[in-house]
Amino acid sequence: MVRSDTQSTVIDAAENILDATHTHFTHKGLLRGLSSKRVLVDVTVTGGDGWVEACYTGEDKQQGFVSRTLEGTRTKTIGRFRAPGIAELEYWGPDGLTLATTFHLRQASPDHVEGIGWLIGPNTGIGAQIKTFAFKPMFKLALHQDRRVLSSASRNAALSPDAKPVVGPLDFLRNDIAAIMSGRLPDCAETPRTHQIQL
Ligand SMILES: [Fe+2]
Structure with missing residues (x-):
């Protein structure tokens, strides 16, 4: 379990956690490998009252250290x-x-956003304990990398308070998270979306 706080908003912090593509840039080597190899992945975005999710299939196992250590076939x-x-x-x-x-x-x-995070995996005895011990500093390092990005985004946004956030074509969940946070039904509840990306 880790506890953290960041200069950001719940929308931006949640979007960052759930954004699969930022790992290539923000966590290169840690959660992702160092190569520029990409894999074609299908993404399905669905949602309902108060929730939205993106499901990724066809992915390779992530090649970063954490994923290689903790996971089998994905x-x-x-x-x-x-x-x-x-x-x-x-x-x-x-x-x-x-x-x-x-x-x-x-x-x-x-x-300012405060957060608590858990990583949950199967308890396989001593092996799992060693992995937990090894993982915690890496989890903290990934968090540190995300906090830097989020706080600089927050400072940039403060420079032009009237500017709308830039939502790119790969930011699959940003608008739906914003809709949910303002009490509206996310668009994907009525129209589920599918995308295909190189991840
Ligand atoms: Fe991240």
Whole structure:
């Protein structure tokens, strides 16, 4: 379990946690490999009242150190947001859920988010204990990398308060998370979306 706080918003922090593509840039080598090799991945975005999720299939196992150490074969990954501030990442293998990360976030002040995160995996005895011991500093390093990106985004946004956030074509969940946070039904509840990306 880790506890953290960041200069950001719940929307931006949740979007960051659930954004599969930022790992190539923000966590190169840690959660992703050092090569520029990409794999064609299918993404399905669905949602409902108070939740949205993106399901990734066709992915290779992530080549970074953490993923190689902790996971076996991966069949699908799900990133899910639940109101009012839960971000969940699930890694599924052929026999079911192999690894899950859950963050609970709250807007502590207008520009500050507090969060608690858990990493949950199967308890396989001493092997699992060694992995847990090895993983914690890496989890903290990944968090540190994300906090740098989020706080600089927050400082940039403060320079032009009227500017709308830039939402790119790969930011699959950003608009739906924003809709949920303002009490609306996310678009994907009525129209599920599918994408194909090089991840
Ligand atoms: Fe990250």
